[in-house]
Structure formats: C-alpha cells, structure tokens
Amino acid sequence: MSGDTIFREYRISDAERSDRSAGDRLRHRQKVRESIRENIADIIAEESIIGKDKDRVIKVPLRGIKEYRFVFGDNSPGASQGDGDSRPGQVVGKTGKDGPGKGDEHAGDRPGVDYYETDVTLEELIEIMFEDLELPNLERRALREIQSEYSSRRKGYRKVGIRIRLDKRRTAKQRVMRMLAAEKRSDAAARALQESQADRENGADADVDGALDEIALEDSALDEGTIDEEALADSPGVAAFQRVRHRFPFHQKDLRYKHVEVDTKEESNAAVICIMDTSGSMDTMKKYLARSFFFLLYQFISTRYRNVEIVFIAHHTEASEVTEEEFFHKGESGGTFISSGYAKALEIIAARYHPSLWNLYAFHCSDGDNFDSDNPAALKDAEELAEICNLFGYGEIKPLGSRYYESSMLNVFRRIQAPNFHTVLIERKEDIWPSFKAFLAKDRVKEGS
C-alpha cells in the first residue's frame, strides 16, 4: 500500500448543489399529507378550529407512514451495560421506549422508535378539510382569505402623508404660489448683490448665500434637478443667480397629501349563533359534519363583516352558553327541548346583540329528536328567531341510514314560512357544501347591498 490517499477539499458549490434528499423529502411530506387527509374527519372532530388563529400548530397523529418489519415483541429480554453495581430486580427503564436505550440504530430491531405525530398549522388542516369536503376552488379562496369589508373616505388634505396619496395638482399649485411670492424677495436680493459686487473677490454675499440656501439646499433632498453647487462656486454672482431664478424646484413645503379616514359601518357587525342539540351521543362523524358546517359558516360570515362574534349554545332539555371545546364534547343523554336552545339564543340576542346593530346568523344542528310536547314552542321560537336574524337555519345531521327509524324535525319546521329560514339534511360529508350553499342563498341581506 502506498500513499495514494486522496483528500477531496470541501467545495461550497458542491454542497449547495447537492440537496439530494429534496425529492424524497417532498415525497415524504406528500405521504404525510395523504395520511392526514385520510384521517381528517377524526382530526377535525377533535380540534377546535372555529375562529382560531391560522398559524396555530396542531399535533396530528399519523398512520400509514410507519415502516414495518418483522421484529421481536415484548417477551424478548435484552442485555446492556450497568454502572457497576447492577442487582437483579433493579428497574432500568420503561417499556415502550427503545429498551433502556439500545445504541444500535440498525434495522430497528425493536419497534417504537418511529414518530407517530406531526405538526401542521391550522391553515393546512383547513385546506385539507376543504379538499375533503370537495369545495369548489373558487369558493375556497373566498373562504380562505378573510377580507372584511370596510370602507374609507377622503377627508381634506394634509402636509404630511404617504407617497401614494400625494395630490400632484395641489402640490403643483403650491409651488406656483411660492414662486410668485419668492420673486419679489429675489428681486431685492439681486439688487443687493449687484451693489456689493465690486467689493467682493470671490464667493457670494452672505445675505445672498442665505437666500440661496433657503431655496436650493433644502430642496436638493426633494427633487432630482439639484442646484449645481460647483457652478455656483465657480462663477458667483449674477450669472449663477440668474440660473437659479430660471429653475424653481419643488420644496418640501409644497407637498400636499390627500387625507383618508376609515369609515366604520355599523352594519359591519355580525354574530354567529351556533346552537346544537347535545342530548344524543355525538360520534366522530357527527362531530366532524357539525364542526365543519359551523366552521364554514363562521368563515363565510367573516369574509363579509368586519367584526364577527360567535356564540355556542348547547342544549338538551336546558340550554347553556359554552365554549367551542365544550360545545363539541358535551354529550348528555336525556330528553330534548329544542325550544330551550332557541329561547337561550333569543335571550342572548336581547342582552348582547341588538338586531338593529348586529347582523345575526343562527344555525341549529340536531339529530332530529324532540319531545312532541315541545314542538309548538320550538316552532314559535324558531319563527321569532327567523324574524330577527338575517339567516336562520336548521340542519339535521343523520349519518347515512339512520334517518328511517328516527323522528325528524324537518316535517315540523316545514310549516315556517319565513323566507330566510332554511332546513338542510346532512347525511354524508359530501352534503355539506351543497347544503351550505343552499342555506346561504336565503340570506336576507344580499351581497353588495
């Protein structure tokens, strides 16, 4: 063997060029996303998403991207090194972890070192939900970008402002005005200059200097045609002064800006009132359907109003205002008085959201069970709600097949004549978007009004 060892120097260009894993990382992320998509119903059913910060990071369990092999199970003992005085019976670790810590990273001789979770932002999750619900792309964008409608109007002019609001016409006028005013002053200055010309060797008279400075130096910051100061120094006196007189640049003081004031409209307030019957058991699919419907509603309302508030009302035989968390996790058995939820909604509206100041959107999700004795009261309250709300909807969530043997409120509510009341039946996730659209079509305040 000879000294023919080769050393290859590190080269930045090589290192930067060779991100060899980029393709495989991308594919891995796609797999992660697929895996999330497959489980989106479970994830949305368990996560609070309505009205939350989009950058919030959510831990999502992953299935399907684990790499499986034939490995030994729990009943295989292991061997490892102690710190010098190991005794039988000593506890050295926990199961489920990778032994007491096996150094060997080869071949995964034990399961469990794979990660099961990944972090996704709420925004990604919502995007995946949109895909899952088969939202048309155009609508998706509208819902993604919350651009509240608010207006602004012009109100007077200011001497300071941002460039884009510069009013050129007014600025030009100001300059002309200042020029006219300055002419008188400079005539006087020229005369003074001629008189003292004989006495001077170089340079300009201090007074003239002052006069020039005021005009020339300041505005050099302002426009491109600055005073040629060298020329001024070389041929002082009248000639230079004439040049200056020919040019009369803009000055900071000339600038005029339009002033704009934000105009907050009162009708830009909206309240979304989510009412849900929590008497029956909410399984994952029901939760997913309800939550995504409420979410869409909230997102949609947010695109139209500047200030949107959301209220969750859970009810069985009694109603109470709850948080989103509780809203989707409260499962109480027992009877149902739908009217209790409506009464609570009316009560909250009366207390906090006066219909003259607030646009009200109420939606009620239920499995359709109600005590017969309560139906008249429910009907009456529903009519009242429809009266004061922009839009009031009733949605019956019945995962496929269950609707044939359960009672339904749809028939009862058919009697309501209000044009802004709408009932929908949601059996599958594919129903969400069509029923959502049908629901919104009845909005009392049409777009653009």
Added chain:
Amino acid sequence: MSATPNSGVAPHITNWSLNDLVEWDERILEKVAEFGLSCYPQEFELCDHTGMLGYMAYSGMPSHYPHWSYGKSYEKLKTLYDHGVSGLPYEMVINSNPAIAYLMRDNSLLLQILTVAHVYGHNDFFKNNFTFKSATRAELTIEAFKSAAMRVRRYVEDPSIGVEKVERILDAAHALSWQCRRNFAIKKLSPLEQMARAEDTAQGRPDPFQKIHARKTVEVPDFHKVPLEPDEDLLLFIRDHNPFLADFEKDLLTIVDEEAKYFISMMETKIMNEGWASYWHKRILESLDLPQGLHLEFIVNHNQVVRPIPGQINPYHLGLKIWEDIYRRYTTPTADEIKRDGPPTKSAAEKMFEVREVERDASFLRRYLTEELMREMDIFEYEARGEELVVSKVADDDGWKEVKATLIKSVGTNSIPVLKVEDADFGGNRTLYVKHDHDGRDLHIEYAEKSLNYLQRLWGREVVLETVLDGKRSLLCSNDRGFSVRALK
C-alpha cells in the same frame, strides 16, 4: 438549494489546512504499514453538516435510489441535530474499493487525525473480514449502487410505471429486506444441487452388510415441492416464483435484496468493527508522538468515544475491551489463564489478525467475551415486567452464561427473526407458507401483521406464517379478506 440557511456562507475557522491532513495521513500510513494492517486505497471527502446528514440518510452512499423513507430519515436526523439531541459522527466510511470516508470539515486537527486513523482500522477490517469478503465485492460497490439508482429513477420516470407503482413494490420490499441469508460464506445450493442432496439423504449411508440386511425401502423425496429446502431469501424467492411480477418489479426486488446483503455484513460485525477501529486509532495515535496539546485532546476525545454508557451497549467500548483483552492474554496472560488454556501459541498480533478475519459479532462475543470481562463491564440482562424494564440477571457465577447468551442473541442479525419459505403451493392453491424459527422470542404482532400484508402484496396470493405466540403454535394469515390469527394444534 440547501435547506439550512446558514450553510457554507459563514467564515469557516479551523486550525488546519488540507496540507496538514496530507502530512498527518502520510505519518499515519507509515504506522498502518508498520502494524501490518492491510487496507484498500483510501479517499477522504470533507463535508459540512448538511452533506453529512445527507450521507447518513442514504447510508453513506454517494449515489442511491430515491424513496420517501430516506426523506423521512433525513428530516428525522436533521430535527435531532437541529435540536441538539444528537450530534453528527466524526466520520462515515463505506466498504468499497477504494474506501470512501467523509470527514466533518468543522472538526479540529486532532479530531481529523484521530478519524483518519480510525478510518484505516475500518478499511482494514472491510478488506479482510470474511463477512465482507463473502458478501460484497468492494470494487463494485459504488457502481452497483449507482446503477440501481439509475434504474429506479428510470422506472419512476417511465410514464407506464411511475412513482406509485415503484413505491408499491419498494415499500413492501423494504419491510422484508432483512429476511435474507445472514452468512454468505455458506454456499446456497442451486435447486439441482438441492435435489441431489435430497436424493443422497433419501438413500442413506452405504451399508457394508447390505447382503444380510433386509432391503431398505427408499422413500423417494418429492422433487416437485417448491422450495425443496426452506428458503430464507424471501425477496429472491418471490422474484423467482411469482410469475405475475413485471420485469421492473423483479428488478426492484433484486435491488433491495442486494442492498440489504451489503448492509448485513455491517450489521453482523458492528462491535468487532468499531472495536477494531478504536483499538487501532489508539495504537496509532499513541505511537505518533503527538505534541502535548494534541495528546491531551486525543485522550479526552478517545475516552468520550469508548466510554461505557450505562443502560446501553456501546459497541466501541465493548469491542475495544475485548480486543485489548485478547492482546493482553497473548502477551501477559495470568497464571490462571496459562493453567486453563496453556501458554499462548502465537503472538498477539497474529492472533488478533486471525480473529479479525474469521469472526463476526456473535462468534466474537461467544469466544472472547470472558466471565471476568463481563463482570468488569457489569453486563446484565433485563426484561419487561409490566410497565417497567427490570434487571433479571447479572454477570455473577450463576447468571453470566445466560446473560452472555442474551447479549449474543441481540447482536447483529440475531436481532432479526428468522423466517423461511416452506411451501409455495400450500394446500394446492399457491398459498405461500412461511415458518418462523421460534427461539423463545415472539414476534411483535402488530408489526407482523403489516409486514405479512406486504408479503401478500408481493406474492399476490394468500400468505400464512407459522409462529409461536405465548407458547402456542399459531398461524397468521393474510389474504384478501384481511388478517387473521388462529391457533394450531
């Protein structure tokens, strides 16, 4: 296009230049020759942490076929590195001719010297140990990986194949890749040779008293059975016996199998190999007359690498201990040892070179890990009891043999269950019958289920796996109706 924003741009400060490395390398090579190590030509490549992470994700290969699992592995390594959970290795070296090693360019001069010496230890081991000699052809390594990479890329880009179909096979093949032969020094018989052997076995030994004995009935072996002898190479067996596989699918199975076989040797000699390299970097650096500053740095770093890690087996530590013990026993044996084994018959160097050539981890530990060493290192056995892992045996007079047996069971390929194809036409309906050689350790059932699904995917028909679960013989089945477990009598 690096993922890390600050790679390569920051001014790079080290206390060495490339010329220093070349000079030190020459001095080290002199020592290597003096000690009698025999190495392939060596190439070193300096890389930064992104480059190193990339090499780690792709098992050190300069060229490797694409698969999402490597992207996953990269992300994982990078996360661990970015959060400071795990550092980067000082070097990586791959078994090829010439051997290629990567050095971290941020390391100090001493670390580079130490690493270079360490790499020559590995290099010598690759060239001389029988597992590597029998399993791989070092001069072809790089080319083989490159060719595989090109083929897989071509399949991915082929409009009639595409990434989905390629992944369908690769995902499944990866799950089964370690289900292959482990000792390549043992020749695998061809079907014809197997037939001949079956015939010999059936005829029995020639009987010198045949005339006076009753004529033996010769049972004709069933030559139609596939396979004649249980077959460990699952991927290759499927490749050769599933007529419905497309050519590219067969090729993918070959590629994965070849790569697995390349890494089996690494797995089989982890402790020996690391111990050997650590032993020689120590010997070489001690003989180099390092200046005092470097020498102190060497001691610190060496001890860092070969320190025992309680709760784990540090292959550097365990390997080095055993190699040093062999050296000691062949230079200054104790009186007891002479009484027990007789005086040494060969020099320590001779013995060590012999061992480095003919052993692998399992046999290395079995032969050279002594009771005294085990006690000194406090090696114990643990098992799961409920939620906790509890020490069950320690290396005392009663337990050391069992602890050693457990340790041996967990090294190299012993940590992978042995599965063999018994019958490719079980029940006459092309069901694949696979048997697990149960050695007291049960399979992890969830993992077995998924892996069996992959096996079914590749085989295209029902697959059944015979194993033992909680002491009961059981049959795991995976077919179109799903996965099921039933007990056998």
